[in-house]
Amino acid sequence: MHNDNNIPEKLLKPYSSKDTEERIYSAWEASGFFNPDVCIEKGVTAPDAESFSIVLPPPNVTGTLHLGHSFEDTMEDVLVRFNRMRGKKTLWVPGTDHAAIATQSKVEKLLEKEEGKRKQDLGREAFLKRVEQFAQESHDTIVGQLRLMGSSLDWSREAFTLDSDRNFAVRTAFKKMYDDRLIYRGHRIVNWDPKGQTVISDDEIVHEERKAKLYTFKYSKDFPISISTTRPETKIGDTAVAVNPEDERYKEFVGKEYDAVFCGVPIHIKIVADESVEKEYGTGALGVTPAHSQIDAEIAKRHNLPTVQVINEYAKMMLGGENLMGKKTTEAREIIAQWLRTEGLMEKEEDIDQNISTAERSGGVIEPLPKLQWFINVNKPIPDRGSKTLKELMLDPVKDASISILPNRFENVYYNWVENLRDWCISRQIWYGHQIPVWYKGSEVYCGIETPEGDGWTQDEDTLDTWFSSGLWTFSTLGWPNNTSDLKTYRPNTIVMPGYEILFFWVARMILMSQYLLGEIPFKTVYLHGIVRDASTGKKFSKSANNGVDPLEVINQYGTDALRMALVTGVGPGNDIKFDLQKVKAYAKFSNKLWNIARFVFENTASLDRAQPLALDAEDQASLDELTALMQEITKEMDEYKFYLVAEKLYHYAWHTFADIVIERCKQKIAAGGPGALSAQQLLVSVFPTIITALHPFMPFVTEELWSMLPDTGSSFLMVEKWPCKA
RNA sequence: GCGCGGUUAGCUCAGUUGGUAGAGCAUCCCCUUGACGUGGGGAGGGUCAGAGGUUCGAAUCCUCUAUCGCGCACCA
Numbered sequence: 001m002h003n004d005n006n007i008p009e010k011l012l013k014p015y016s017s018k019d020t021e022e023r024i025y026s027a028w029e030a031s032g033f034f035n036p037d038v039c040i041e042k043g044v045t046a047p048d049a050e051s052f053s054i055v056l057p058p059p060n061v062t063g064t065l066h067l068g069h070s071f072e073d074t075m076e077d078v079l080v081r082f083n084r085m086r087g088k089k090t091l092w093v094p095g096t097d098h099a100a101i102a103t104q105s106k107v108e109k110l111l112e113k114e115e116g117k118r119k120q121d122l123g124r125e126a127f128l129k130r131v132e133q134f135a136q137e138s139h140d141t142i143v144g145q146l147r148l149m150g151s152s153l154d155w156s157r158e159a160f161t162l163d164s165d166r167n168f169a170v171r172t173a174f175k176k177m178y179d180d181r182l183i184y185r186g187h188r189i190v191n192w193d194p195k196g197q198t199v200i201s202d203d204e205i206v207h208e209e210r211k212a213k214l215y216t217f218k219y220s221k222d223f224p225i226s227i228s229t230t231r232p233e234t235k236i237g238d239t240a241v242a243v244n245p246e247d248e249r250y251k252e253f254v255g256k257e258y259d260a261v262f263c264g265v266p267i268h269i270k271i272v273a274d275e276s277v278e279k280e281y282g283t284g285a286l287g288v289t290p291a292h293s294q295i296d297a298e299i300a301k302r303h304n305l306p307t308v309q310v311i312n313e314y315a316k317m318m319l320g321g322e323n324l325m326g327k328k329t330t331e332a333r334e335i336i337a338q339w340l341r342t343e344g345l346m347e348k349e350e351d352i353d354q355n356i357s358t359a360e361r362s363g364g365v366i367e368p369l370p371k372l373q374w375f376i377n378v379n380k381p382i383p384d385r386g387s388k389t390l391k392e393l394m395l396d397p398v399k400d401a402s403i404s405i406l407p408n409r410f411e412n413v414y415y416n417w418v419e420n421l422r423d424w425c426i427s428r429q430i431w432y433g434h435q436i437p438v439w440y441k442g443s444e445v446y447c448g449i450e451t452p453e454g455d456g457w458t459q460d461e462d463t464l465d466t467w468f469s470s471g472l473w474t475f476s477t478l479g480w481p482n483n484t485s486d487l488k489t490y491r492p493n494t495i496v497m498p499g500y501e502i503l504f505f506w507v508a509r510m511i512l513m514s515q516y517l518l519g520e521i522p523f524k525t526v527y528l529h530g531i532v533r534d535a536s537t538g539k540k541f542s543k544s545a546n547n548g549v550d551p552l553e554v555i556n557q558y559g560t561d562a563l564r565m566a567l568v569t570g571v572g573p574g575n576d577i578k579f580d581l582q583k584v585k586a587y588a589k590f591s592n593k594l595w596n597i598a599r600f601v602f603e604n605t606a607s608l609d610r611a612q613p614l615a616l617d618a619e620d621q622a623s624l625d626e627l628t629a630l631m632q633e634i635t636k637e638m639d640e641y642k643f644y645l646v647a648e649k650l651y652h653y654a655w656h657t658f659a660d661i662v663i664e665r666c667k668q669k670i671a672a673g674g675p676g677a678l679s680a681q682q683l684l685v686s687v688f689p690t691i692i693t694a695l696h697p698f699m700p701f702v703t704e705e706l707w708s709m710l711p712d713t714g715s716s717f718l719m720v721e722k723w724p725c726k727a
Numbered sequence: 728g729c730g731c732g733g734u735u736a737g738c739u740c741a742g743u744u745g746g747u748a749g750a751g752c753a754u755c756c757c758c759u760u761g762a763c764g765u766g767g768g769g770a771g772g773g774u775c776a777g778a779g780g781u782u783c784g785a786a787u788c789c790u791c792u793a794u795c796g797c798g799c800a801c802c803a
Contacts, residue, residue, distance in 0.1 A: 011762095014763085014765070015765090207799090207800080214803085227803080228803065229803060230803075231803085242803095276801085276802095277802095277803085278802065278803085280802095281802055281803065282802090282803065285803095286802095286803050287803075288803095289803090293801070293803075294801050295801035295802085295803075296801085296803080297801095298801080354802095355800080355802095368801090407732095409731065409732075410731090412730080412731080413730080413731070413798070413799085416729095416730075416798095416799070417798095417799075420799080420800085500797095500798090501798095569740095569741090569750090569751085570739085570740055570741050570750080570751085571740085571741095572741085574732085575732090575733090575740090576733095576796095576797095577739090577740090578739060578740085580738085580739055580740095580751095580752080582738085582739080582751080582752050582753085583739075583740095583751070583752075585752085585765085586751055586752065586765095587751095588765070589765040589766095590765090591765090592763075592765050593763070593765075593766090595762090595763080596762045596763035596765095596766085597762070597763080598762085599762045599763075600762035600763080601762085602762090603762065604762085642743095644741085645741075645742090648741070648750065648751085651750090651751090652750075652751095659762090659763085660767080660768095663762075664767090667761085667762090671761095
């Protein structure tokens with residue numbers, strides 16, 4: 001009965017991911033099948049097939065790689081492989097993100113640490129060379145990991161958010177928005193990061209709770225109203241006191257103006273009534289500092305109040321006598337508090353919890369400052385978009401369900417964010433990034449795709465928010481603004497699968513850019529995934545917490561297939577995952593189980609004449625029907641993006657139905673011989689290839705390896721075989 | 728302050744048209760020449776956070792409470 005002659009040597013030993021994965025990935029790459037054009041050329045995909053397209057959310061070239069990337073890579077590759085096997089024209093575009101601020105500050109820190117130098121010591125050009133070198137190294141690491149994860153990305157279409165093609169797209173997009181007056185330069189109160197020495201957008205702010213003192217005092221002895229503030233040092237820039245118009249206590253003062261000398265600085269205060277002031281908070285009177293508070297600036301605008309800047313870009317005082325001038329804000333705060341106490345003006349000092357704004361990347365405390373910056377107007381009607389505003393262009397496709405967000409609950413979060421969106425500040429005072437395509441000569445301003453003709457033009461020194469270029473990603477990677485065939489074929493993308501933490505940063509900006517520049521949605525579905533957390537602490541993996549698990553070590557020990565299964569099974573959209581090595585171990589065993597199932601099938605069917613017509617007995621036919629039903633069920637679930645359920649079902653079927661029940665039964669029937677033995681053998685060779693085919697999107701390596709050992713598969717690749725269910 | 732999510736076996740979590748609860752790992756018992764000990768067979772273990780409601784029937788729908796976590800926010 002046993003015929004060992006046809007059993008591949010490898011199968012007699014336990015499965016080794018190490019001996020398999022790298023070799024298989026190279027073979028896939030060499031085959032060219034990651035590229036849909038090659039799939040069409042070689043006849044595995046019909047030229048008129050439906051397309052399935054997705055972009056890799058470009059990882060930042062900041063050098064850090066973690067399980068979060070592996071998690072994302074796996075889910076995307078599962079869908080990509082599934083759809084490729086279903087015969088769709090399948091494109092998954094790889095790329096990386098220059099991540100302007102993140103990368104620059106990373107290199108600045110390294111430069112400081114290793115050489116004790118600041119970027120100014122090198123100058124713009126030399127510093128940028130350093131950043132580019134760092135970015136290149138990070139890029140290589142990232143690409144290496146993507147290959148290790150088995151990602152079937154079309155490397156021939158790889159892009160970088162800061163390469164020349166993408167730069168051309170950025171300049172084109174900027175100019176169009178500028179010409180439509182959606183991009184404008186304006187003097188506004190912006191979020192200044194004194195540590196990073198740049199402006200940042202509202203979304204790059206992280207609120208942190210801190211203890212603070214709330215001081216209540218009067219500007220001077222004869223000033224009629226007391227005010228409260230946590231920042232006395234800004235009060236030398238006050239130009240008004242605002243009260244609620246309904247507040248009986250202060251009605252008599254509204255409209256009056258007072259002069260005072262506040263800690264040596266002459267100030268002129270007008271009393272104004274404004275709805276935004278809450279009667280209950282503090283004294284119910286708000287000292288208005290138009291230069292250093294967003295809300296105060298708005299009050300000032302409504303009441304036509306002057307603006308006095310008292311703090312500079314280094315968070316130091318730029319006004320006042322010797323006691324204040326040049327002091328840090330925190331020092332000045334104490335100096336003024338002391339002055340208030342000495343003068344008998346201080347009425348109350350309370351400890352309160354306060355939310356302060358810090359910069360996401362540098363951690364610096366944000367200083368609201370009036371500055372001239374570039375903005376995107378989100379509330380301006382756009383003539384060639386039916387007079388809709390960018391806000392409306394962002395809201396519409398989600399509201400009318402042409403874009404669906406999974407899980408559904410994030411749609412409300414999205415609406416809420418877009419509705420409250422203010423103009424997007426897109427200029428940054430950093431060196432690494434797309435330089436703003438605007439040139440100045442005297443009072444002349446020129447915005448264009450190319451440098452203007454003639455001498456004397458100087459380009460704006462600022463660079464763009466990194467999300468401006470990543471917002472173009474779904475079409476800049478397909479050749480836009482050129483009218484390429486890729487754009488026609490793969491737009492809009494079928495799906496995009498980022499983490500929920502970049503719903504606003506990235507997803508919203510992609511919708512904005514695509515809706516405005518192309519007049520269509522960037523993708524049909526947004527599948528938001530969660531965060532990979534540490535199994536024991538529940539904390540987010542991070543370098544600072546030093547709790548990171550290196551995916552490369554996991555792969556080295558248990559194999560990519562096992563890691564992929566552990567990351568994908570049972571994790572629904574939007575749910576965080578606690579990374580559990582036990583789960584990886586379990587799936588490493590599963591790889592080996594498949595290996596041994598194969599050995600059994602090969603050993604027991606070597607003598608089978610495969611040309612014979614199928615002659616299954618009733619119970620074997622029932623088993624085959626069960627498999628067919630399962631395939632229909634999981635195919636439907638795959639189409640609904642429920643791959644986290646499918647992985648579990650296939651695992652359970654392969655092990656606990658096929659191996660534990662079907663194989664055990666077949667063993668006896670084959671031993672007994674006769675028609676039952678034939679039926680059993682035929683069942684084995686019918687079911688086994690289906691199992692590894694269906695498992696391929698999840699465990700591509702071990703299944704591809706087993707496929708190559710099947711009789712009659714020749715040199716074909718499982719990755720481009722037909723999915724075993726038509727439904 | 729506004730909003731969202733979780734709370735199901737010791738642990739990590741599934742359970743989408745409501746029909747007397749599932750998986751993996753862990754635990755305990757049994758089985759080693761028979762595809763695989765990275766194995767096989769079996770067992771224990773849950774008032775599905777709590778209360779109320781709708782229903783013939785609820786982990787699943789509604790309300791409230793508790794608790795943990797998250798997002799947003801110009802409270803000076």
